[in-house]
Amino acid sequence: MAIYHCSMKPIARSGGRSAVASAAYRAAEKLTNERDGLTHDFRAKQGVEHVEIVLPDGVDAEWARDRSALWNAAEKAENRKDARVAREFEVALPHELQASERIALTRAFVQELANRYGAAVDFAVHSPHGASDVRNHHAHIMMTTREVTPGGLGDKTLIERENKWLLSNDLPT
Template structure:
């Protein structure tokens, strides 16, 4: 998904269609960075409501990717994963990769403001990047809840932590696919014993 995805043009009306080619996009992202340990993408992992159909989940992910692209001027590539057949059938999720640099005609430009240091963000009149990430999480919840409501589902997502919601309990621990698979087969694990 490109900024202003419908027109696939930058604000000056120049063509940025080159970034629609995944290979060209990610090769350009690699070439744009000079340091061997530079970040070339920002990843977002989204839990998708299993109550929605495949088509509805795709529309939801596309809408969120377009908002990230338009808000930050970056390209966003995504993949939607269905649950593993031996896993939890509700585990629909998506991985989004956003370029860390702004999309321009003929290549990638400078770092997107989300990637700037908080000092540089302050100089530009922006808040800390952490606040921007929280705003994106909140926006995801709004989009997902609008889709759920539109499809007649009563369940809602909340992007806030348990503590922020006033819920006094420890968050669950992520077991991972190997441990989860063992437990589904009735094998007791050391990880579960420690919990």
């Protein structure tokens, strides 16, 4: 029987984190953060089964399918030293499913997030590693805090808006 787990947390500068570094680690890639010049190289990381960037249906923003361009744009869009630059979800995936089914399940969830919030969503499906439980299949999902557009990142997504703004726009908090 599968055990469900889903957590959500911000990736914020106040915690010393960067969206570029986080994306590089989750996707096992080498990315350079243009804001601070640091290169994050995680190509030796094992257990990354699949990586993909999903955009909202109907949004033609091919630039955002490039991981470096996407997360550097997220860093550039925020000015504050304590800015929230991304939102991360970690989701346990049923080990009873085949690898292709876990990817399809994650892709469906991620597409729903992208469509609901108008954001670009980057996901990586990880397999269990030597020291962990052999059933520990999971996905790391990173979502932009701003809507993705053909020309770059736009307004904050609704999940990032303050209650005061939501209420003034007749939206639920």
